[in-house]
Amino acid sequence: MKKKINVSLVGIAVLAIIATIIGITFIYYNLLSQQVRADLAVSAKLLKDTHYFESVNIDTDKIDLSTNINELRVTWIDKDGTVLYDNDASAEVLTNHGDRPEIRDAFEKGSGEVVRKSDTMNRNTYYYAVLLDNGTVLRVATDVRSLWSVFFYVAPVIVLIILLIITVCIVISRILTKQLLKPVENMVNNLENADYEAPYKELEPLAEMVRTQHADVLSAAKARQDFTANVSHELKTPLTAIRGYAELLEGGMVEEGSQEHFYTEIRKNSDRLLALIDDIIRLSELDPKGFEPHFEDIDMFEVARDCMDVLRVNADKYDVSIYLEGESCNVYASKDMLKELLENLAQNAIRYNKPSGEVVITIGTKDDRPVLTVRDTGIGIPLSEQERVFERFYTVDKSRSKALGGTGLGLAIVRHIVELHGAKIELKSEVGVGTTISVVF
Numbered sequence: 001m002k003k004k005i006n007v008s009l010v011g012i013a014v015l016a017i018i019a020t021i022i023g024i025t026f027i028y029y030n031l032l033s034q035q036v037r038a039d040l041a042v043s044a045k046l047l048k049d050t051h052y053f054e055s056v057n058i059d060t061d062k063i064d065l066s067t068n069i070n071e072l073r074v075t076w077i078d079k080d081g082t083v084l085y086d087n088d089a090s091a092e093v094l095t096n097h098g099d100r101p102e103i104r105d106a107f108e109k110g111s112g113e114v115v116r117k118s119d120t121m122n123r124n125t126y127y128y129a130v131l132l133d134n135g136t137v138l139r140v141a142t143d144v145r146s147l148w149s150v151f152f153y154v155a156p157v158i159v160l161i162i163l164l165i166i167t168v169c170i171v172i173s174r175i176l177t178k179q180l181l182k183p184v185e186n187m188v189n190n191l192e193n194a195d196y197e198a199p200y201k202e203l204e205p206l207a208e209m210v211r212t213q214h215a216d217v218l219s220a221a222k223a224r225q226d227f228t229a230n231v232s233h234e235l236k237t238p239l240t241a242i243r244g245y246a247e248l249l250e251g252g253m254v255e256e257g258s259q260e261h262f263y264t265e266i267r268k269n270s271d272r273l274l275a276l277i278d279d280i281i282r283l284s285e286l287d288p289k290g291f292e293p294h295f296e297d298i299d300m301f302e303v304a305r306d307c308m309d310v311l312r313v314n315a316d317k318y319d320v321s322i323y324l325e326g327e328s329c330n331v332y333a334s335k336d337m338l339k340e341l342l343e344n345l346a347q348n349a350i351r352y353n354k355p356s357g358e359v360v361i362t363i364g365t366k367d368d369r370p371v372l373t374v375r376d377t378g379i380g381i382p383l384s385e386q387e388r389v390f391e392r393f394y395t396v397d398k399s400r401s402k403a404l405g406g407t408g409l410g411l412a413i414v415r416h417i418v419e420l421h422g423a424k425i426e427l428k429s430e431v432g433v434g435t436t437i438s439v440v441f
Helices: 002-049 101-109 147-189 201-250 259-285 300-317 335-351 383-388 398-403 410-420
Strands: 073-077 083-086 111-118 123-131 137-145 296-299 320-326 330-333 357-366 369-376 424-430 434-440
Touching (some): 002 111, 101 111, 201 259, 296 335, 300 330, 330 335
Antiparallel strands (some): 296 330, 369 434, 424 434
16 A cells, blocks of 8 residues: 555656646747747847848848857848848849748738748747838848757756656655554554544544444354354254263163153254254355345245145144235245245244144235234243344243254244345244234335
């Protein structure tokens, strides 16, 4: 980050220098052009006021301006365009100048000026012509470097300035970067301190976001650690029981009449172990980060009706009555996951119900949203424990859960399915009265 900031600052400085030099050069060159034109006009008028070229009968051989006027070319043109005198070349070898723009303007308007560029010589020649009282034209000219020539001329100085400023910018940028980032580094080192304030007002949202993410990461790490410990404990319990029963049977320490009970216990613990493994695998499959379910428009009432035969068999086993109420209701969801959601909620309501109790499944809408509700007349959930019932391996009555074959993962699976569908869970429960769980899609 420091390197990027340093490079950016130096780059901005270099661009600013180049832009400034280009701008100044253009401005300087325009001012130079205006000054050259003004000087030429003044020189032409001064020569005119000397009346030196008033008579066309003057002996041009006696006119000598080559040494008196440095870098100023003076040309005297007759009315027909013939060159009468030129201080830079012999008049006899010069062509007729009557077609030159500045000469024509001088004859027509009294004065004329033009700039002719020489790409090969990288120079510009400025001409200014003025009409004399005797009808002839006096023209003065001077050469000036072209714009590109000026650039090339000052290029070494420009490069030197750029290198000098780059060096200064590198030093300054390092100092500024260190000063700017030091508070940020302090902020990072104080992420766990909730009272620490961001050094810059602009960093307050970032600091809060990073602090929240840091807390989430720690929470997730703790959740994984707890989950691993819970899995180890939950798997160890049935395995220990199976091993114990098997060792007793293997050692001939169980009477023949009691062996059937031991076999039954081994089977129950094996079933619990398999159920735990299946639920753990299912939870990993439902991880929102890596799971992409197939969603489609389905009738939630039809899905619930398809589940009723299996649910009634289990309800009869626990002496519980189960009913389906409501109406046809379409929802955009995964059919298999919706079925799994409904069965987990219903099986939980059956398992933790009272003898001759009831479970009512209702399908309908609330505020134009599809709603699945499972209500039971079971043991209920204490208010202090209602927020934790969707945690993995959490059970309100641990002894009853194990006796009934519960894994403590059913509602955790429900929570994952609800999150994948962007739905929300509403829970209402009263101890000894029953529980109502609604899933609003």
